[in-house]
Amino acid sequence: MEGTREIIFDRLVYSCQFDKHRGDEEFIPEHLLGFQLSGETHAVYPGGTTVVPENTVVLIRKNQLIRTTKYPSKSGEYKFVSITLDREVLNKYALENKIQIENGYPGNKRLFFEPDDFLLSYFVSLAPYINKKKEATPKLADLKIREAIELLLQSNPDFKQILFDFSSPYKIDLQDFMEQNYMFNVSIETFAKLTGRSLSGFKRDFSKTFNTTPKQWLQNRRLEEAYYLIQYLERKPADFYLDLGFENLSHFYFSFKKKYGFTTSDLKKNENL
Incomplete structure (x- = not known):
């Protein structure tokens, strides 16, 4: 049985699989906030691998290469929802809230964690849009993206050093x-x-x-x-x-x-x- 990948509204993508599926290489140009609804995502990235288990939030930093394999749960379903936090949205948010950073994020690149009650409730609130029971207007879609940023910063204020780093990529070795x-x-x-x-x-x-x-x-x-x-x-x-x-x-x-x-x-x- 084939899986589905739907763009629910601008910057929100929902993926569903019923069989193990190996994805192609992906270039992640913008920050990505995702939630593993069911099943597991096994991700290969430079320097290692990561397993994203069920009920886990993952923040993928921009400008990375990644390859994923999707494993359905025992119930037979793989479900993953992701929100793109692009430069345009983040820059607007930073200007409105007068956010400036001087140093980059000091932590590990593998940023996946159990959601707090607020983040969990947020992803649950997306269900009506995923199930097509409610249509997201452009204004409402913008509010949901901003809500995601607010809750992410509330869960870990240091994430602002990732989200609002607008410096250009520098030459690396x-x-x-x-x-x-x-x-x-x-x-x-x-x-x-x-x-x-x-x-x-x-x-x-x-x-x-x-x-x-x-x-x-x-x-x-x-x-x-x-x-x-x-x-x-x-x-x-x-x-x-x-x-x-x-x-x-x-x-x-x-x-x-x-x-x-x-x-x-x-x-x-x-x-x-």
Whole structure:
């Protein structure tokens, strides 16, 4: 049975699945406030993984890459609702409330927590819109977004250092970033943006750092990891090719043989000699 993903009103999205579903790579350009209504979300992000259990609120920081797998609950349903807290809304809120920040958020990037009574009641209040029993006018939708910001800050005032940081992305270490993100199958333009560079600047700095093009480096790095997984961890390509950024299995097999001169089956045979 296929799942659904609906935009209930501007900035509010509801997802429902009935079977395990592996999502594609996603670039999160704006802050996202979500609530796990049922089931679990397993998220892969640079440097680790996170499990978002049922009845948990998660705040995902902007400008991140993430890959999710959705697991239905024992009742057979996966339900997740998310609110986008974009720059336009947050900037307006900051001006109206005279909010300024000097330092970034000191805490962990994995911001998921059990909701307090106010946040829990807030997500419950969205049910009529999700169930289509009530239509949200633009004015009412704006009020619900502002309410989400208010309750989030009430639950943890330090979150203002995340929400109201409007500084432009700065250039970050290219080698360290690529080693943490090479497995995400996203465009070169997205990689450039996440490292605080223009596309031309990214390609120029990439050439200086790696002495090759981004496309060639990504393929070689993914294939090197694949070789390690097969030889030392005895993994099957069918189980990991998507996780390494390959779009299909035949493309992976073709690329592997082209790089190493032998197939993955040949590699396994050589191990057993």
